Amino acid sequence: MTAWQIALVVVCPVTAAAIIAALIWLNNNLIAVTRYNVPFKTEREVKIVQISDLHGKSFGEHNNRLISKVFALRPDAVVITGDLIHEYSMKNILVALRTVAVLSAVAPVIYVSGNHEMRNKGYRRFKAALTEEGATVLDNSETEVCGITFAGLNGASNKNDAVFNFSKDPSSAVLLAHMPHHIERYARAGYALVLCGHAHGGQWRIPFTGRGIYAPGQGLFPKYTSGIHRVKDTEMIISRGLGNSEFPVRLFNRPEIVMITLVPKSCACADEGREFNKAKKSD
Numbered sequence: 001m002t003a004w005q006i007a008l009v010v011v012c013p014v015t016a017a018a019i020i021a022a023l024i025w026l027n028n029n030l031i032a033v034t035r036y037n038v039p040f041k042t043e044r045e046v047k048i049v050q051i052s053d054l055h056g057k058s059f060g061e062h063n064n065r066l067i068s069k070v071f072a073l074r075p076d077a078v079v080i081t082g083d084l085i086h087e088y089s090m091k092n093i094l095v096a097l098r099t100v101a102v103l104s105a106v107a108p109v110i111y112v113s114g115n116h117e118m119r120n121k122g123y124r125r126f127k128a129a130l131t132e133e134g135a136t137v138l139d140n141s142e143t144e145v146c147g148i149t150f151a152g153l154n155g156a157s158n159k160n161d162a163v164f165n166f167s168k169d170p171s172s173a174v175l176l177a178h179m180p181h182h183i184e185r186y187a188r189a190g191y192a193l194v195l196c197g198h199a200h201g202g203q204w205r206i207p208f209t210g211r212g213i214y215a216p217g218q219g220l221f222p223k224y225t226s227g228i229h230r231v232k233d234t235e236m237i238i239s240r241g242l243g244n245s246e247f248p249v250r251l252f253n254r255p256e257i258v259m260i261t262l263v264p265k266s267c268a269c270a271d272e273g274r275e276f277n278k279a280k281k282s283d
């Protein structure tokens with residue numbers, strides 16, 4: 001073997017391994033921001049930042065990279081749509097609670113649980129700690145922030161009819177619900193806008209198709225993994241989320257923060273907002 005052949009045999013696999021490692025790191029750690037404009041019954045523009053499915057992950061020490069990204073968006077409210085923690089370990093909980101505490105200092109934080117919190121024997125204590133850190137925990141209940149009504153389902157109630165029972169006026173409310181695949185029921189309840197997570201973007205996404213491979217509750221090639229969807233009069237936005245659960249690696253599916261701007265329906269810019277959504281910008 002010549003020196004060149006030896007170099008090729010050694011260098012090519014090492015280079016390929018380095019490229020794959022970098023791709024995997026970027027796909028799991030480089031946070032994308034996706035923006036949507038939604039015409040809404042509101043007097044003024046309201047900016048909502050959605051965080052979902054963190055699963056106890058920390059982007060940088062103390063989640064500082066995630067927190068900086070949220071701060072830069074200057075939200076009027078931050079909503080967390082479940083699976084903030086993955087398993088009940090002190091590490092997960094402390095990271096999550098500190099993140100909520102810091103975010104609460106700049107904007108109201110509204111939280112609903114996901115299926116992971118529901119499995120968690122320590123959820124009651126976690127919920128109390130979230131409230132202490134400044135979050136409003138919605139447990140099949142509503143709150144008003146910046147003139148907008150936010151309704152929230154707990155992680156156990158996505159699958160049942162609780163969504164019909166607590167909102168005074170769903171047609172002018174934002175529903176926070178972890179699971180997107182119950183959209184038909186949320187739409188029957190009449191919510192104007194639903195914010196969901198849970199599907200993790202389908203975990204591995206097929207480039208240029210906008211499709212994911214798998215989501216819990218939907219199986220292979222699921223319909224609801226990301227983006228904006230409309231059923232009857234209900235718009236639903238799905239975050240691809242930030243962390244991972246049982247399956248540890250994302251591919252072509254960067255962790256995502258969603259930024260929703262509620263635009264007054266009377267505003268001339270409302271139609272422009274719909275066009276903007278079609279473009280589905282991420283950065």
Ligand SMILES: [Fe+2]
Binds near residue numbers: 083198200241
């Ligand atoms: Fe999740």
